[in-house]
Amino acid sequence: MPGRAAIRAEAARLxxxxxxxxxxxxxxxxxxxAEVLLDLYGEDIRGRAYVTSDMLRGxxxxxxxxxxxxxxxxxxxxxxxxxxxxxxxxxxRQEDDPDRASEYLQVGYEIFERDRPAASDAEVFxxxxxxxxxxxxxxxxxxxxxxxxxxxxxxxxxRRKQALRRHIWRPRRFRALMDRFSGRxxxxxxxxxxxxxxxxxxxLPHLIGLRSRAEIxxxxxxxxxxxxxxxxxxxxxxxxxxxxxxxxxxxxALERLRDIAVDMxxxxxxxxxxxxxxxxxxxxxxxxxxxxxxASYGRTQMEYYDGFVFGFYAPTRPDLPPVATGGRYDAxxxxxxxxxxxxxxxxxxxxxxxxxxxxxS
Amino acid sequence: xxxxxGVPSKGRLMEKTFAWFGARGVTLGRAGSDREYAGFVxxxxxxxxxxxxxxxxxxxxxxxxxxxxxxGTDLVREKLGPWNGDVRELAELGFGHADLILAVPSxxxxxxxxxxxxxxxxxxxxxxxxxxxxxxxxxxxxxxFLRENGVADYQLVDSQGxxxxxxxxxxxxxxxxxxxxxxxxxxxHLKILEDGLILKSQATLFTSSAAALDxxxxxxxxxxxxxxxxx
Numbered sequence: 001m002p003g004r005a006a007i008r009a010e011a012a013r014l015x016x017x018x019x020x021x022x023x024x025x026x027x028x029x030x031x032x033x034a035e036v037l038l039d040l041y042g043e044d045i046r047g048r049a050y051v052t053s054d055m056l057r058g059x060x061x062x063x064x065x066x067x068x069x070x071x072x073x074x075x076x077x078x079x080x081x082x083x084x085x086x087x088x089x090x091x092x093r094q095e096d097d098p099d100r101a102s103e104y105l106q107v108g109y110e111i112f113e114r115d116r117p118a119a120s121d122a123e124v125f126x127x128x129x130x131x132x133x134x135x136x137x138x139x140x141x142x143x144x145x146x147x148x149x150x151x152x153x154x155x156x157x158x159r160r161k162q163a164l165r166r167h168i169w170r171p172r173r174f175r176a177l178m179d180r181f182s183g184r185x186x187x188x189x190x191x192x193x194x195x196x197x198x199x200x201x202x203x204l205p206h207l208i209g210l211r212s213r214a215e216i217x218x219x220x221x222x223x224x225x226x227x228x229x230x231x232x233x234x235x236x237x238x239x240x241x242x243x244x245x246x247x248x249x250x251x252x253a254l255e256r257l258r259d260i261a262v263d264m265x266x267x268x269x270x271x272x273x274x275x276x277x278x279x280x281x282x283x284x285x286x287x288x289x290x291x292x293x294x295a296s297y298g299r300t301q302m303e304y305y306d307g308f309v310f311g312f313y314a315p316t317r318p319d320l321p322p323v324a325t326g327g328r329y330d331a332x333x334x335x336x337x338x339x340x341x342x343x344x345x346x347x348x349x350x351x352x353x354x355x356x357x358x359x360x361s
Numbered sequence: 362x363x364x365x366x367g368v369p370s371k372g373r374l375m376e377k378t379f380a381w382f383g384a385r386g387v388t389l390g391r392a393g394s395d396r397e398y399a400g401f402v403x404x405x406x407x408x409x410x411x412x413x414x415x416x417x418x419x420x421x422x423x424x425x426x427x428x429x430x431x432x433g434t435d436l437v438r439e440k441l442g443p444w445n446g447d448v449r450e451l452a453e454l455g456f457g458h459a460d461l462i463l464a465v466p467s468x469x470x471x472x473x474x475x476x477x478x479x480x481x482x483x484x485x486x487x488x489x490x491x492x493x494x495x496x497x498x499x500x501x502x503x504x505x506f507l508r509e510n511g512v513a514d515y516q517l518v519d520s521q522g523x524x525x526x527x528x529x530x531x532x533x534x535x536x537x538x539x540x541x542x543x544x545x546x547x548x549x550h551l552k553i554l555e556d557g558l559i560l561k562s563q564a565t566l567f568t569s570s571a572a573a574l575d576x577x578x579x580x581x582x583x584x585x586x587x588x589x590x591x592x
Contacts, residue, residue: 042492043516047504093500095442166483166513173511176476190473190555200470207468208550209528211485211493219471219481 002355006254007105009227010359011087014107014131018085021111021127027201028069030091034059036068040304040335043246050091062091066108067304067329068336071344074112081113082097087351101352112333118273120345121328127232128324129286135357136329137312137323140299141250142176144327145307146257146270150243152347155179156232159222170301178240183231194220195227239264243328250278253293255360265322304332309347314357321359324349337360362408363485364578364585367421367430370398370412374564376429377456385589392467405588406579413560416440418567428582435539436563439499447571452592455566459539461499463506463557466528466535467550474555475510475553478535485534496520496533499559503537506559525549566591 003012019025031052045227049064063069065087074082082191087107111120129139150165162167162183167173179185194200200220205214232302232339242260246253254275261268274293282288298309307328326347334341354360368389369375388403389410401409411427418432419440420527425447431454434499441448462532463471472481483491497503500517507515525545526531537559538547546553566589573580586592 038516043504044508046517047501047508090431100372135427163483165479167511170511171512172509173479173513176511178478188474188476188555191477194470194473203469205467206550207466209466209534210531211469211481211534213468215481215484215488216469221482222480222484223471231377 002352002359006359007352007355010355011105011107013361014351014354015087017131018107018109018127021083021109023083023085024149026070026073026086028063028066028073028086028088030047030063030089032069033057036048036059036072036336037061037064038116040068040332045094048092050093050282054085063088064092064107065348066088067110067332067346070108070110071329071333071336072115074342074344075340078112078342079341081111083106083112084110084346099319101233102334104350104352106348107351108348112344114343117161117307117328117343117345118276118280121277121342122284122335123309124326124345124347125310126281126284126286128310128326128349131360132312132324132349132354135277135314135323135354138315139310140292140294140297143270143274143308144298144305145273146267147240147243147265147299148306149252150240150264153264154232154236154240157225157229159224159226160229160232169299171296178232178237181232182234182237183238187204188348191223193206195223235263238275243267244296246293248293250288250291250293254278257295268319273307275316298327304329306331310347314353317357320353320356321350323353362575362578363409364428364581365409365411365426365572365587366402367427367432368400368415369415369418369431373410374415374431374457378454378564380557381454381456382589387585392414397434405581405585408585418591419448420566423571423572424567425535425569428569428572428574428578429585430567430569431564432567433457433562434565435458435459435499435502435560437565437567438560439501442501448567451566451568451586452589454564454566455585457562459541459562461535461537461559461562462553463495463503463535463540463559464525464540464546464551464553467547467552469552472554475512475557476506478554478557479512479514482512492516493535494518494533495535495537496524496527497537498524499537499539502559510556525551529531 053059065287257271305327309327311322312324328345331342392399398412418430419437421427484491524538
């Protein structure tokens with residue numbers, strides 16, 4: 001394994017390259033308020049981040065990544081468009097795999113730009129691809145936006161679409177919901193009994209806690225509405241599955257998605273965006289014909305990405321985590337900006353893994 | 362040298378552990394007064410009894426400070442995680458049964474499964490502006506279980522005791538706790554979710570490969586395993 005000094009040198013070189021590409025170098029605090037991260041990622045973040053606390057500031061987390069502080073900083077006093085780079089440690093709790101690092105350096109490149117999403121996506125990816133080329137890595141790409149558009153295009157209630165959208169990043173629950181909404185999974189007995197009951201609130205047991213009788217009634221109404229709604233058509237379920245199965249080189253993937261869009265016009269815009277991105281990638285010298293595209297890529301690990309996603313992997317070292325990852329995170333800026341938003345795309349490289357694979361110099 | 366056997370230092374768990382070993386010809390007991398945490402072992406040589414809190418036994422096993430230990434599967438999972446290569450199950454002892462379960466108010470007639478809990482949690486967050494609180498002391502296992510099952514929009518709040526009371530006190534909306542009969546839950550107007558069983562736990566004899574063994578220890582270990590019919 002390379003020593004710390006070698007890894008630091010690699011990080012400095014990478015950051016220098018990003019600065020030369022036009023990015024402004026920035027710093028972020030190691031201690032981040034836990035509340036923001038918890039609000040964003042939910043309880044799962046506690047399993048991944050180190051939590052500490054004091055009497056004055058309450059719960060703090062050792063930064064698990066730079067994304068949140070970078071977005072916050074940009075939203076407070078950033079000019080537009082903006083490009084940022086940073087290099088520093090991130091900290092991840094490891095409870096299952098002793099071989100995974102719990103502290104490592106990340107070097108990032110982030111673009112905040114409103115008008116040219118396809119060009120910005122391509123700029124980040126092409127920069128990473130060129131920089132990492134000496135390592136002979138395999139690139140994986142995907143686009144969460146296509147699945148989101150497909151969900152929005154389903155001919156069913158908003159409530160169902162909302163439930164599916166909420167679980168885009170939890171494939172197992174997403175599938176369970178699809179099975180239920182399409183009538184493939186049987187209604188649980190207890191729910192059938194509840195729905196059959198004329199006045200389920202009539203002999204309600206003693207109610208305790210904050211969740212009120214009105215909230216219980218509202219959910220029963222929602223369940224009744226859902227029971228009265230026809231199942232999602234078999235054809236639409238098949239189309240969603242067809243999208244999730246797309247896993248080809250980009251040109252064939254695009255062709256396949258265009259075919260699916262004929263039956264599901266709701267994804268046409270998202271597929272056009274993929275085509276525009278591929279054209280921009282091609283213009284920057286990326287070999288699009290050889291570039292893998294997987295429609296379900298990034299669904300399990302990259303919760304805040306909602307468009308283009310990518311990762312770079314060492315084919316000879318399947319034991320290593322990805323050397324670089326990134327993607328578009330417009331929704332995150334919307335969430336942190338409380339109403340304001342700024343489209344953003346970026347990625348991080350792990351200089352420790354770059355050095356372990358022989359380095360770039 | 363001798364091998365060290367860690368046993369819970371008080372209560373029914375200690376008594377039943379003593380009885381389990383006693384039935385197999387190994388007499389364990391507390392030395393001196395009830396207040397003194399020293400023990401003796403009869404019926405086998407070179408085995409020392411170490412009386413510890415059941416909650417500390419997983420840590421002592423993982424550190425290799427004891428060779429054998431009796432504690433609940435729930436505690437080992439919580440303190441050491443699912444895959445600790447150093448601590449291995451030798452035998453389930455058939456007592457100390459307890460299930461780690463998720464429970465919600467009985468009046469939540471609309472919530473019977475994890476699917477319901479997830480939907481109710483989403484709606485709760487919209488109404489109240491914060492994520493639904495689940496009180497527990499088994500943070501890791503509850504979090505892993507809910508992640509595996511794709512439940513979102515909840516938060517865990519720490520409760521080291523009287524967890525069943527947290528819902529009535531409005532410091533939590535649901536609980537995850539150990540139950541053996543369910544009586545306490547019913548008395549507190551709570552019900553278990555149909556698919557809310559997180560772990561079935563019982564008192565278990567664990568062994569630690571982190572603890573050093575010399576030749577005589579190895580012999581003592583073999584003799585004990587024979588006596589306990591574990592070989």
